[in-house]
Amino acid sequence: MTATIALLGQPNSGKSTVFNALTGLRQHVGNWPGKTVEKKEGTFLHDGKEYAVADLPGSYSLTANSDEEEITREFISSGKADVVCILADSSQLERSLFMMADYAGINVPSFLVLNMADVAEDQGKKIDAKALEDKLGIPVIQLSATENKKYDMFFEAMNRAIENKSLINISGLKTELEKIEGFTKLEELIPDGSIENYSALWLSAKAIENDRLVIDKLKNTLAPDVIKEVDGIRGAGGGAVSTGNSKFAWIDELLAGVLQKKDDQVKLGKLDRMYLSPVWGKPAVILTILFGLIGSFIPALPFMGLGQAIGGLKAPIAEALFSAGVSEILITVICNVVLQSFSYILQMLGFVFGVVLVFGLLEEVGVMARISYVFDNSMAKLGLQGKSVMPFLISFGCTMGGAAGTRVIDNWGQKVLTIALAWAVPCGAAWSVIPMLASLFFGPGAVLVIIAILLTMVLHMWITAKIFGRKLVKTGERYGMIMELPPYHKPKWGALFRYVLGRTKDTFFRVSKVVLLVCFLFWALSYSFVPGTDPILFKIGKVIEPVTKVFGMGWQLFMAFIASSVGKEGALGVISALFNDGSFYSAFSDAMSGAGVAADLNEVLLSNVTKPEALAFIFAITFNMPCVVALAATYQETASAKWTAKIAAYYTVGALVLSTIVYHIGLLIW
Template sequence: MIKIALAGNPNCGKSSLFNVLTKARQHIGNWPGVTVEKKEGILKHKDKEYKVIDLPGTYSLGAYSEDEIVARDYLIKDKPDVVINVLDSTNLERNLYLTTQLIEAGAEVVLALNMIDLARNKNIKINAKELSKRLNVPVVEISALRKEGIDNLINESINIRGNAKKVKYDESIESGIKELEEFINLQNKNLKYPSKWLAIKLLENDKFVSDYLEKHNMRNIIEMKNKIEEKITNTLGFEPEMAIVDGRYNFISEITDGLIKKPSEEKESFSDKLDKVLTNRILGIPIFLGVMYLLYSITFWIGKSLQDMADGAIGSLGETVGSFLTSINTPEFLVGLVTDGIFAGVGAVISFVPLIMVMYFLIGVLEDSGYMARGAYVMDRVMRALGLHGKTFVSMIISGGCNVPGIMSTRTLESKKDRMIAILINPFVSCGARLPIYAVFIDAFFQTHSALILLVLYTLGIVVALIVGKILSKTLFKGETSYFVMELPSYKIPSFKNVLILTWEKGAGFVKKAGTIILPAMIVLWVLSVLPYGVEQYSADSILGKIGSFIAPIFVIAGFGTWQASVALFTGVIAKEAVVGTLGMLYAGVEEGAGLTSAIGMHFTPLSAMSFMIMTLLYTPCLAALGAVKRETNSTKWTIFVAVMTFLIALVVSTIVYRVGLLLGFN
C-alpha cells in the first residue's frame, strides 16, 4: 500500500487535511518506543486505498524535541512514498524552511499551499506554477477547511515522480559536506541514515546524530567533523551551523523572489482587531476566565439534561437485567454483582459520558477557533513572574483534557529545568476524568452555582500548580528561565468535523477506560464488599470496609473520614472516574444519578463536599499519569515524589478549606 505522510508546521491546517483525506477511517496510537501520538488513516480514491500518516507538527527536522526526531526518523528510515508538505499560505517563506529540510532528507515532496482562501482575503497572491517550476516539485493550492483543491492534491501525490531542487550552500560548506560524506562512506558501517544527510547534520551540531555515532563507536567521524568545522570557521569567520541556516534562508529568498505579492500597506486583519481586546494586557486574563466560566455554564446547562437521560436509560436497563436474572433463578450473588457492582458502579461513570462530551466539544471549538493559544499567551506574564516558562501553561491547557498528554507535551521545553517543573506540576491541573466527581457533588449541594464552583476548582488547580512551580524553581530547580516564543494562529470558524472527531475520540476513550479499567476494579471492590461470607453487604465489617476504616482516620481532619470516602479515593488512584463508581456502589448499591446524588447529600455536608472535591482535584494522579511521569523523567524517584507530594498538598489544602470553613460558620 502506498504510504503518504503529512508534514508541516504547527497551526498550518495539517490535522484538518488529515481529517478530510481519511474521513472516519483513522487510528490513533503511539510511535514505537516513544509516547508521541501517532495518527494513521486510510485514503480511498478511485477504488484504491492509500495509508496516510500524520507526522507531528514541527518547524524543523532538528533534534530539539522528541516530535522532531520522530518525524525525521520516519521520513529517513521508513521512507514514505510521498510527503505532502502542508504550508500556511499566509506565512509561506517561514513554512518553506521545513520544506528545504524535507528535500534534503530525500523525501518525494508535494507542496500543499493551505489556507489559500485566507491568503486571498489578505490580498496575498502566490504564483504556484512558477514556484513548482523553480523547486521542481508539484505545488497545489488548497483550503482544507473548505475542501478546495483536494482532488488535485491527491492526484499529484499518487503520481509524483520528481527530482526536487536542493539548497546550494556556500562553496566551503559544500566542500566540507562532500569531504565528510566521503569519510563516512569509507567507514563501511551499516548506518541507518544517508551519509550526506549525516554530514549536514553533524555540521549543524545536531546532538542526536552525535550521540548516535558515539553510541555506535564512531568517534573518528566526529573527530573528522571537528577538523572540517574548524577549517570552515576559519574560511567564513563563523561556524558552519550558522552558514547552513543562512544558506537555507537565502535559498528560500531566491525561489520566492517575485512570486509572492502582498499589499504595500497591510490592512489590520480581523484577528489583529480581536487580539487588541482578547490579549490586552489588562483585559486578557479576565476575558480568559470569563470564557472558561461560560464554557462550564454551557457544559452543565446542556450536559446535565443529557446526563439525566442517560441516568434513566442505565437505571431502566439495570432493573430489567436484574429482573430477568432473578426470573431465571440466577444465584443472588451474581444478581448483586451485576446490579450493584456493574450497573451501580460502572453505570454511574458511563452516565457522565454526555457531560464529558459536551465539555470536550466546547474545548474543541475554542482550540479550532485559535482562542486557546491566546489563553497561553495572556498567561505568559504570570508565568514569567513566577519564574516559569510560558510553554508550561500550554501543557497545563492540554492537561485540562487529560494529564497524560499534558505531561507528554512538556518535551517541547528545551530546558531540563523548565521541563521537570512542568512535569511535576501538571497533575494538579483538573482533567476531564475528575468532572464526574464534581458533577455529583455539585448536583447534591451547589446546583445554583454549578459553573462558579467548577471554575473555582479548575482555577484552584492551576493556582496550586503555579505556586508549587514557583517553589520548585527556587529550591530543587534553580536557574534562569528560557524565553517563550509562540505563534498565534489566525482566528477562524471552527471546523465542525474536526471538533466532532475530537469529541468522539475523547468520549470513546472515556468509555473504553470504563470497560477496561473501571469494570474490573468495580468487580473486585464488590467482591471485597460482600466478604467474608455472612457479613452485611457494604458494611464496615466487610474486607473492603476494614480497608477503608484503616485509611479513614487520615481524612477525619479534612471532614470526610468515612471508610466509603477513603475507599473511593484509593480507587481513584487507579482511575479518577472510579471515584464516582465506587461511591455509587458502596452507598448501599444505589443507582447512578438521583439515587447517588441523594446518598451523597446524606453522607456529606456542603463544606465537607467542597473539601472532598478539592482532595480529588489535587491528590495523587492516576496510574496512567504516574506512568507518563516515569517515562518522561526516566526516574522512579521523581514518580514517587509526585505521588507523595500531590497527596500531602491535597490533604493540607482540603483541611485548610474545611477547618477555616468551620471557623467561619459554614457547615
Template structure:
C-alpha cells in the same frame, strides 16, 4: 512498495485534520517505541488499493531538539514511508518553509500541501503554486483541510506520486543526508541556518503577493492583548466557553443516565428468574449498566469541551489567551496555553485533561495534566458545603473554602516543582514565541467531526478501564445481605483502622476517601451507607452519581455522633485533594499514553492527600 504515506508538518498545520479526514475511524493510537509521544496510524482505500497513513508528531524542525523532532527525523531517514506529504500554512508560508528546507537534505519522495488557502485568501494573499512547484521539483497542491471537496484530488495525487515519485531540489550550502560531519561547530550551524533562509527567500521570490506589507493590530486585538482588560476578557470567555460545553453535554449525559434506569430492573428480573447467583445478578444488573452510563457521560462531556474549545482555537482566540497568561504561568514551568485546561479543571478534570492537547510537546502536556489535578472540580464543591455545614458555622465554612482555594495555589506550585524538573527541565524552558493567527470563520463540520472522533475514542478506552475498576470496587463492597458490616470492605476497613487513624480518618471516613477516588459524586452516598446503613456501598455510589438525594439531616446527625470536627476537617481535605476520579485517571492515561507517569501522579496525589489529612487533623485536634 507498501503504499505508506507520512504526514509531516509543524503544530497546527492541519496534519491531524487531514489524517482524520483520510482515515476516519480506521486508525490506531499508540506510542512510538521507547517514547511517550503519541503515534497515530490509519488507512484508507482508493480505487481498490489500500494506503496506510502515519501522522508524524508535530515539530518545528528536523534537527533533533525534542523527542518529536527525533522521532520524525528518524522515521523519514529510515525510509519507513514511501511518500511524505508535507503540510505548510499558506497564510504564513515563509515561516512554514523552514521545515521544507530541512527535509530537502533527506532526499525522499514528497508532495507539498498548501493548507489553509482559505485563510490566505481572506488576507488578500495570492500564491503562484505553479511557480512554487517548478522551483521545488515536487507537486504542490493548494488545499483547505477543513473542506471535504479537495480530498479526492489529494488521494489521486498521492496515488500518482507513489507510482512516479518526485524529490525536492537540494538546498545549496547544506550537506546531503549522510554527509554531516561528526563535529558541528556553532559557525557551521549558523551557516546552515543562513543557507536555509537564503534558499527559502529565493524559492518564494515572486511566488507570494499581498496587499498588506505589515501587520497592524485590529481594534479587537488591542482589547484582547491589553494587560488588564485582555486578561478579564480572556478569563470570561474561557469560563463562558466551559458553561456552553456543559449545556451541550447535558442532553447526552441525560440520555446516558437513562441506561441504568432502563436496564437495571429488567436484567435483574431476567437473571433472578433463571436462578442465577446473586453476585452475578449484581454484576450484570448494577455494575455493567452503570459503567456504561459513566462512559457515555464522560464521552458526552469530552464532546462538548472539544466542540467549544475547537471553535475557540479555530477562530484564533486561544492563541491570544495563551499570550495573555504566559508570564503568569511561566513560574510553574508552563506556557500560557495551560490557562485553558487549568480553568476548565474547576468544572471537570476530564475536560481540563483533554484540553492539554493544545500544549506544544508531551512534557508540557504531562505537567499541565498534573497541575490540573490540583484543581477541585465542580463535584467537590457540592460536597464540602454539605459536610462543613454539619460541623461548622457558616463563617467557618467560608474560611474552610478560602483555605482550600489557597492550598490549591500551593499544591500547583509544589506539583510543578516535583514533576517539572523531569518533564520540563530548566534548559528546555523558554519564552513563548508565537505568531498570532488571523481571525477567520470556523468550519463547523470539521470541528464537530473532530469532537466526535475524540469522544468516541475516549468512550472505547474508558469502557475498559472503568469496568475493571468498578468490578474491583464491587468485590470489596459486595454483601449478600446488603449490610455494609458483612462486606470485605468493612473487614478490611476495621482491620486497618489503627493505621488510618494516623491520618485522622476512621474506617467509615476512610471508606468515603476511597470512594472519592472512584467518583466525587459518590462520597455522600457512601457516607450515608456507612453511617446510616442505608443500602450497600455499591448502590450508594451509583445512586449518588445519578443525583439521587440522601437525607443530609439524618446523615449529619449520624456523623456528628461519632466524628469529631478535626476528623471532619481532615476528611474534607483528603477528599478534595485525592485523585479526581477514576474517569479522570482513565482520561489522563489516554491522553498521555504513559502508564508510568499516570501512576506516578496518582500516587503523589493519594499520598499527598493523606499527608495533608494527617497534618490538618493533628493541628485541628489541638483546639
C-alpha cells in the same frame, strides 16, 4: 498497505486538520515507544487502495533538539515513509516554507501542500503553485479550508510523488549554502549517503547547525582525521543562524515570481486588540474559556440524559432479572457494575464530546494561540505553556473535562503535567460537598475553610509541578515561548466533526475498560459473597483503623474516603449508611450512583465526628483522586497506564498526608 504517507509541518500549518480529514474515524493515538511524545497514526482508502498516514510530531525544524524532532528524523531516515507530505501555510509562505527548506536534501520522495489557501486569498495574496512546482521539482498543490473536494488534488499529487519518487531540486539551496565559508569542503568530507537517505548537502548543513544526532553518527562512520577537519569547519560555520540565513535566502528566491501580495501591513483586529491588551487580555481569556465550558454542555446534554436513563434502568432490570430467577450475585454484577459503568461512561462521553468540539474549534480558529500568549508568563512558572490555563479552569467544573481539554497542548510532557495539576483543582462535585460539610461543622468559619482549600490548591499545584515536572518537562527543554500567532481561520467543520467523533469513539473504548475494571473491583471488595459475613473492604477497614486514625479518620470516614475516589458525591452516602449501621454494600452501591444521603445526615455527622476529624476529612476528599471517570479520561489523554497510575497513587497518598497534617493542626486548635 499500498503506501505510507508521513505528514510534516510546523505547528499551525494545518497538519492535524489534514490528518483528520484524511483518516476521520480510522485513526489511532498512542505514544512513541520509550518517548514522551504522542503518536498519531491512521489509514484511509483511496481508489480502493489502503494507505497508512503518520502524523509526525509538530516542530519548527528538523534539527535534533528535542524528542519530537528526533522521532521525526528517525521515522523519515529509516525509510518507513514512502512519501512525505510537507505542509506550509499559504498566508505566511515566507516563513512556513522553512520546514520544506530544512527537509530539502533528504532523499525520501516528497510533495508540498500549501494549506489555508483561503486565508491567503482573503489577504489578497496570489500564489502560483505551478511555478513553484517547476522550481522545486516536486508536486505542489494549494489546499483550501472550505473545499473538501480539493482532496482529489491532494491524492493526485501524492500519487505523482510516489510514482516519480520526486525529490526536491536543491541546486538553488546549494548555491546559497556554499556561500558559507568551508561549506563546499564540508560536502566533500561528508559524501552523499554517509548516513543513509541523507545527501551531503543536508548532512553538511546539519553539521554546521551542531546537530547532535548527525555529529554522533558521523563520528562512527568517518575517519578521525576527517572528523577533526569537519569539526574545524563546523566551529567557524556560524551555526544554525548562518544556515538559516541561507535557507531563507533560497525561500525568497523561490517565491520571486510565485507569490504576489499587497503591501505588508499589520494591524491588530478588534479581537486581537482585546485579547492582547495588557489590561483586558486575562479577563477576556477567562471569559472565553467559561463560555466555552458552558457551550460544551449543550452538545453534552443528550448524552448525559441517556447516561442517566441507563442508571435509572438499574432497578427495573434488577427486578425483572430477580423474577426470572437469576442469581443475586449476577444481578448485582449486571446492575451495579455493568449498567452503572455505562451510565458513568455515557455521561462522560457527552462531556468529552462537548469539550473536544468547543475547544478544538477555539484551537482551529486561532484563539488558543492568544490564550497561550496571555498566560505564558504565569504558566511558565509551573513549566507549562499558556494554554494550560484552560484545562485548569474547566477542572473547577469537571476534572474529566479538564483532562479532555488538554488535547490542544501539543507537548506530551506538558500535557501530562497539566492533567496532574488539574487534579488538584476541586471540581463541581467537591464544591457541592465542601461548603455543606464546612458550614455544618464550622458555621461562618466555613469561609475560612474554603479559603484554606484554595490556598492549599495553589500550594499543591506548585509542589506537584516540582515533583512531576522534573521528569515530564525537563529543565533543559524549558524554553520560553517562541510561537507564532496565526491569523484567525474559518473552521473546517467537516474535518473537525470527523476528528471529534473519532476521538469520542476512541475514548469510549479505552475508558470503558478502565471504568468497568475499577467499578468491578470496588464491587468485589464491597460485596458480601457469603451472606451474613462482612465484605473484604469492611474487614480491612476495621483492621487498619489504628492506622487510619493517624490520618484523622475512623473506619467509617476512611471507607467514605475510599468511596470518594470513585465519585465525590458518593462519600456522604457512605457516611450516613455506615454510622447508621446500614448495609455496607448497599451504602456503597447507592453512593456510587450519587444517591443515598440520609435525611438525618447532619445529626449523624455532628454526633459521631469531631471538628478536627471533619476538617481532615474535607481536605482528604477534596484532594483525593477526583473520580473514576477522571481517572479514565487521564488514561485516555496521556495514553500511558504508567503515568495515570503514578498520578492516581500520588493523589491518594497526598490526600492522606494532607489529612494527617490538617487533623493534627485541628487537634491543636480544638
